[in-house]
Amino acid sequence: MWQLTSIELFKIFKKPRTYISFVAIASIILLVQLALYVDGETYLSFVMQSVNETFSIEGKRLNGYFVCYTILQTLLVHVPLLIALVAGDMLAGEANMGTLRLLASKPISRSGLVLSKFAATTVYTIALLVFMAALSLGLSILLFGTSDLMVFKSDMLLILSQKDVLWRYFGAFGFAMLAMTTVASLAFLLSVFAENSIGPIISTMSIIILFTILTTMDIPLFNSLKPFLFTNHMLNWKGFFEDPVDYREVLKSAGILVAHIVLFLSVVIFVFRKKDILS
Amino acid sequence: MHMRETLISVNNLVKDFKGLRAVNGLSFTVPQGEVYGFLGQNGAGKSTTIRMLLTLVQPTSGSIQLFGQNLTTERHTILRQVGAVIERPDLYKYLTAYDNLRIMARLSGVKVGQKELMRELERVGLGQRAHSRVKTFSQGMKQRLGIACALIHNPQLIILDEPTNGLDPQGIADIRNLILHLVKNEGKSVFVSSHLLSEIQLIADSMLIIDKGREVAQGRVSELLNPSETIVQLHTTDDAATTQWLQASQWQQHLAPAADGIQLRLHSNRIPLLNRDLVGAGVDVLSLQSRHSLEDYFLSLTTSNQHVAAYQH
Numbered sequence: 269m270w271q272l273t274s275i276e277l278f279k280i281f282k283k284p285r286t287y288i289s290f291v292a293i294a295s296i297i298l299l300v301q302l303a304l305y306v307d308g309e310t311y312l313s314f315v316m317q318s319v320n321e322t323f324s325i326e327g328k329r330l331n332g333y334f335v336c337y338t339i340l341q342t343l344l345v346h347v348p349l350l351i352a353l354v355a356g357d358m359l360a361g362e363a364n365m366g367t368l369r370l371l372a373s374k375p376i377s378r379s380g381l382v383l384s385k386f387a388a389t390t391v392y393t394i395a396l397l398v399f400m401a402a403l404s405l406g407l408s409i410l411l412f413g414t415s416d417l418m419v420f421k422s423d424m425l426l427i428l429s430q431k432d433v434l435w436r437y438f439g440a441f442g443f444a445m446l447a448m449t450t451v452a453s454l455a456f457l458l459s460v461f462a463e464n465s466i467g468p469i470i471s472t473m474s475i476i477i478l479f480t481i482l483t484t485m486d487i488p489l490f491n492s493l494k495p496f497l498f499t500n501h502m503l504n505w506k507g508f509f510e511d512p513v514d515y516r517e518v519l520k521s522a523g524i525l526v527a528h529i530v531l532f533l534s535v536v537i538f539v540f541r542k543k544d545i546l547s
Numbered sequence: 548m549h550m551r552e553t554l555i556s557v558n559n560l561v562k563d564f565k566g567l568r569a570v571n572g573l574s575f576t577v578p579q580g581e582v583y584g585f586l587g588q589n590g591a592g593k594s595t596t597i598r599m600l601l602t603l604v605q606p607t608s609g610s611i612q613l614f615g616q617n618l619t620t621e622r623h624t625i626l627r628q629v630g631a632v633i634e635r636p637d638l639y640k641y642l643t644a645y646d647n648l649r650i651m652a653r654l655s656g657v658k659v660g661q662k663e664l665m666r667e668l669e670r671v672g673l674g675q676r677a678h679s680r681v682k683t684f685s686q687g688m689k690q691r692l693g694i695a696c697a698l699i700h701n702p703q704l705i706i707l708d709e710p711t712n713g714l715d716p717q718g719i720a721d722i723r724n725l726i727l728h729l730v731k732n733e734g735k736s737v738f739v740s741s742h743l744l745s746e747i748q749l750i751a752d753s754m755l756i757i758d759k760g761r762e763v764a765q766g767r768v769s770e771l772l773n774p775s776e777t778i779v780q781l782h783t784t785d786d787a788a789t790t791q792w793l794q795a796s797q798w799q800q801h802l803a804p805a806a807d808g809i810q811l812r813l814h815s816n817r818i819p820l821l822n823r824d825l826v827g828a829g830v831d832v833l834s835l836q837s838r839h840s841l842e843d844y845f846l847s848l849t850t851s852n853q854h855v856a857a858y859q860h
Contacts, residue, residue, distance in 0.1 A: 275650055275653060278646075278650070279639060279642070282639075282641060282642055365637055366635055369601075371654065372601075372602070374656075375622070375625075375626040375627045544598075544605060545604065
């Protein structure tokens with residue numbers, strides 16, 4: 269299994285398209301950091317417009333933690349596309365290249381092949397998020413320093429003590445890895461039905477966009493659907509920035525995401541084991 | 548003369564694809580240590596059969612045994628001893644020839660060192676291009692790399708699906724020589740498909756010809772292409788009844804598939820005897836003519852209709 273996974277990782281990281289995601293993430297983060305470094309106070313004044321009328325907040329408001337939180341809020345919506353770019357290619361891309369028949373005619377089980385491919389996709393997903401964490405948190409702390417974190421909610425402003433923030437980021441990034449692995453498993457699932465990677469990538473994004481719209485719109489009919497939409501649970505990384513953290517809610521969402529991963533992966537194995545490989 | 552061990556044994560193999568029967572009751576055996584040709588025109592069911600031999604496609608019914616073992620239950624053990632190039636030699640274009648070969652060796656369950664990998668690449672004439680990406684390769688180079696990938700784990704059986712497709716004359720000759728070398732000098736067995744009789748004729752010891760998923764003929768190439776045999780075209784007042792009579796007579800073994808009328812495969816000096824038997828049985832013979840040689844007959848079975856029409860004109 270490890271040997272198969274290492275081969276899959278070798279293929280992923282030798283493929284130029286893999287690095288599109290890393291370059292895209294680095295570009296966005298560096299641009300946001302540059303913009304906030306140059307004119308962050310103006311942005312902060314705009315964001316705090318309503319708060320400033322009532323409160324006077326002293327201290328280093330524009331710090332690494334705040335910058336990282338701002339980046340995460342913006343970027344985590346777009347990362348699924350970058351994940352789908354690789355996950356959607358895992359089986360459909362091989363079918364398109366004609367290499368799937370090479371793999372499936374080797375003395376390895378089809379289930380083992382699927383699991384190793386998914387393991388490699390998960391490693392890629394984790395690597396992408398570690399890279400994102402290093403840039404958005406590590407570099408932001410280096411550039412902007414640390415201080416208390418202001419978190420703007422719809423009805424309140426939460427200020428978290430500087431000493432009480434770093435572990436929350438570890439939790440949030442850990443949760444984001446799980447959420448993005450769910451996206452990867454969805455793209456992987458769609459990949460087993462396709463013979464080129466464009467279909468699974470676009471389908472994954474379409475499903476996420478549709479579910480996100482249903483999640484964010486406050487309409488009674490949609491509200492009843494929300495508990496069943498994995499996109500609703502994907503956003504619960506924000507739960508780590510509540511005070512106190514509602515662990516029950518965070519764990520429930522994590523459990524639902526894990527259940528989705530297991531379900532999607534089981535379907536892939538079931539379908540792939542029975543599939544006639546004609547590509 | 549000693550009996551050769553059976554390497555592939557296929558029994559009543561059937562494959563249906565959504566209402567289309569691609570392979571229809573195919574049975575054949577392939578002996579060890581020879582080149583076995585698998586001939587049929589495009590769409591005859593060759594690739595589907597090969598995919599079933601490699602577990603890429605699941606048969607609708609029938610059984611396959613390789614090395615005397617059931618392919619379904621002993622898949623891993625069997626596939627370790629099989630190397631294959633299926634249709635186009637598609638490989639990872641963004642990887643080098645060396646990396647492709649190394650990956651294929653590991654997937655085949657063998658650990659191969661750098662020296663062995665380079666030796667294999669040199670054997671197929673790609674030693675100088677070992678570290679070039681496959682996307683820069685010509686069709687012929689890809690084909691040779693595909694064959695290197697099929698051979699890297701030293702398999703006993705090599706399955707090649709249309710290995711000369713898209714190659715220039717020199718490339719075709721190289722592949723042909725490599726196949727003969729593998730069988731004669733390394734004791735391998737090669738199962739090779741083609742839609743060209745001329746190709747199979749040059750390298751195969753035995754062959755199976757299929758059309759529309761069914762067997763048309765099988766046997767030793769030298770016997771099947773016996774120049775003293777001919778195809779006799781027969782037309783009578785009632786072809787269906789005549790066919791029934793022939794099937795029940797000594798001529799049954801000479802009946803050959805025909806698109807129109809009745810065809811028999813037999814030595815030319817037996818034609819008068821056939822005629823006497825037909826008349827004696829009360830068959831009204833409208834015409835009985837020796838149409839063409841066996842080679843022409845097989846060509847007509849393994850070439851597209853348009854091609855045959857053009858050839859006849």
